[in-house]
Amino acid sequence: MTSTTSLQDDTVLSESISEELPPAGEPAVRRPRHHVLWRVALILLALVLFVAAVAGAGYAGLYYGERDREAQRQATLDEHYQNGLVALNNGDYERARAHFQYVLRLDPGNSLAAQGLAEAEARLVAKPTPTSEAVQSLTEILFQQAQSAYTAQNWTEAASSLTQLRALDRDYRAAEVEAMLFDSLYNAGMAFLEQEQLEEGIFYLDQAVALRPLDVNAANQRSLAARYRSALRFWGVDWERAIAELEALYASAPDYRDVFQRLYDARVEYGNSLVEAGEMCPAEAAYTKALLMVSSAQVEEKRAQAAQVCLIATPVPQEGGAPVLTPQAIPGFTVGRLAYPVYNATTGVYDLYALYADGKILRVVENGDQPWWEWYTGRVIYRDRLNNAISMVLPEEGVPQQLYAPDGRAWPTLSRDGQRIAFALVDANDAWNIYIATTYGGSEPQRLGLGWAPAWGPTGQLAYTGCDDTGCGIIVDNPDDDQPGTRLTASSDDTAASWAPGGNLLAYMTNVTGNWDIMLLNTSGGVAQLTYESSDEGLPVWAPDGSGVAFISNRDGKWALYLVDPEGKNPRRILDLGIEMPGWQHQRLSWAP
Structure with missing residues (x-):
């Protein structure tokens, strides 16, 4: 608009000047004035573009700042909601009420917090206040009431009696009461979901998970109900x-x-x-x-x-609408979802992100790394650096679920059906050991041998970096037989193994070449080098359809995610990761459909 107006003004001025031109032979003045006007027009145009760019950048900054503030607000709401559930289960109804009231002050439409508040206030009214002499007999009465309701499968009444009992005496038959309370909350939640009472179902299952992890079916049903309810909001x-x-x-x-x-x-x-x-x-x-x-x-x-x-017609823009950020597909990344760590220089630890084939990127959790996708559910299991434990989360919800007590477990990997987990744990001699257990508890972890960085394959075999009587390297083992694993390489720096979809090839990284490179290993024998750069390449992971291998590299002076064909051809950068990745050799990528 500015350039058009300037040209029109320049034309009018030129016509005016032509009427006053001196006779031939006298000095002409038209050309110098014409150039001056063009310079003024160009300067004005540059100023307009500069102001527009600054305004656009400012608007983008405000938008992203608002989005970050909303994410922080939601995290605060989730924290107080979870704390309210824990207090409710512990019989601390006043504390539970305070947490739920806090959520409702920030989010008056939060129906789950409203239900929690109603439950806490109802239990405060019913909460007995016996003398110390009467506590023992009252706990026995409440336990008998809970047993009767439990036997009759009146799950909500059983849960109410058991939480009142825990409020009176947390030590009274503690293990039995907790088990009954979990069962009551679990069954009540599942029953409500079956009756399509989603909020009640989610609320009771959230109370249950505050006691112990849910099984796969219940966790999936709770997740689906929460996502459905969120959409309807x-x-x-x-x-x-x-x-x-x-x-x-x-x-x-x-x-x-x-x-x-x-x-x-x-x-x-x-x-x-x-x-x-x-x-x-x-x-x-x-x-x-x-x-x-x-x-x-x-x-x-x-x-x-x-x-x-x-x-x-020319569309009429809606006033007050925020910009919609449509994900843009990343060239070459066409399948599944990829979890990866990004170093946070402010906190000094890694955060976990997920990249999807449509170009969407989600920050999954803060203070988390070493991800592994649960193959069929969309959830990711990871090392929780904040709690020194293994946790699981659905990226779209961002509400982590701690699976085990904090004991320093690392490199979690799930069997294809999600029922078993392998992980590494340091022993008293400061040596890493591989353990296998059921994913959601119920069995004592079984030690497999010395090693770290395990990766479960599609055929049930486990690959990890470990040592046997003759040396160290990549070991492949069938954990379901009594035979020792087979060591296929000869260096303890051969690590970060990733299975190809067919189960016959492994990608891994090694520094035997003088810097970190990626190799392909045939489980029947034979090794081929995939990358040859003088920089570091590592943390390989196979695409779920076998179309390529993703890895990280600092080949361009900063860390980034790359893709390469299985033959080592057509390497291309798909995502920048930043300047710093301290201790990157102990990280992991995970790629699932």
């Missing part, structure tokens, strides 16, 4: 957010409840709202997506009308 309020969450839920669980119909209805209603706002082109796109799901003459008519207006 935006129904009629923020259609784009509702659709995004329903799309994610439908992609992972297409048969869950009425998610298909909900997604279709949301797209139609979003199109209607865009029409009302005069946004005909986006409305056409929303209707088109709905029609791809269900054929409807009425919706097709709406789409055609929006398309016709879109052809001849």
Whole structure:
């Protein structure tokens, strides 16, 4: 706009000057003034572009700052909600009430916190206040009431009696009471979910998980219910957010409840709202997506009308709308999800991120590393540096679940069915040992041998860096037989093994070449070098479809994620990781469908 106006003004001024030109032979003045005006116009244009760039950068900074503040606010809400559940289970109803009230002050529409507050206040009213002489007899009465309700499968009444009992005497038959309380909360939560009372179901399962981890089925059902409920919170309020969450839920669980119909209805209603706002082109796109799901003459008519207006009208922007950040696919990264660590120079530890094939990037957790995807659920297990333990989290929710007591376990890896876990743990002699256990407790971990960095393969074999009587290197072992594993390489610096989908190839890193490089190892024999740079390349991980290997490298002076074909061809950088990655050799990448 500025350049057009300047040209018009320059034309008028030129015509005016031409009327006053001196006769031939006298000095001409038109050319110098013409150049001056052009210089002024160019300077003004540069200033406008500079101001626009500064304004754009400022707006982007405000937007990302607001997004970070919202994430921090949500983390605070989650922390107080979880603390309220723990206090509720411990019979500390006043503390539970305070936590839930705090959540509701920040988020008045939080129905789970409202339910927790109601439960805490109800139990405060019913809480007995006996004399010390009567405590013993009252605990026995409450235990008998709980047993009767438990036997009758009246799970909510059993849970209520047991929490009152724990409030009176935490040591009274502690193990038995806790087991009964967990069972009651678990069964009540699952029953509520079955009855489609999602908030009640989530609330009771959240109380249960505060006592001990849930099994895979319950954790999945709780996760699905929470995601479904989260999507419905935006129904009629923020259609784009509702659709995004329903799309994610439908992609992972297409048969869950009425998610298909909900997604279709949301797209139609979003199109209607865009029409009302005069946004005909986006409305056409929303209707088109709905029609791809269900054929409807009425919706097709709406789409055609929006398309016709879109052809001849200028869309009217909605006021007050925040920019929508649409993920952009990263060239070469076309399948699954990749978990990776990023060093946080402020905290001095790593944070865990996830990259998806559509270009979406999520920060999974802070103070976490050594990730491993649970193959069929979308959850990731990792080393929790904050609690010195192993934890699990669904990236879309960002609510970690600690699986074991803090004892320094590292390099967690899950069997393909998710039922067993292998990990490394330092013994009293400061040596790493490999252990295997059931993922969600119930069995004592069994020692496999000296080693670290285990990786479970698709056929049930375990690869790790370890030592036998003759040396150290990559060892492959079937943990279900009584035979010792087979060592396939000859250096303790051969590590970070990753299985190819077929189960016959391993990628690993080694520094036997003088710097860290990536090798391919055939389990039947034979080694091939995959990278040859003079820089460091490491932490290889196979694509779940076998199309390539991802790894990290500092070949360009800073750390980044790279992809390379299985033959070592076509290396390309896909994501920057920053300048620092201290102790990177002890990290891990994980890639799943």
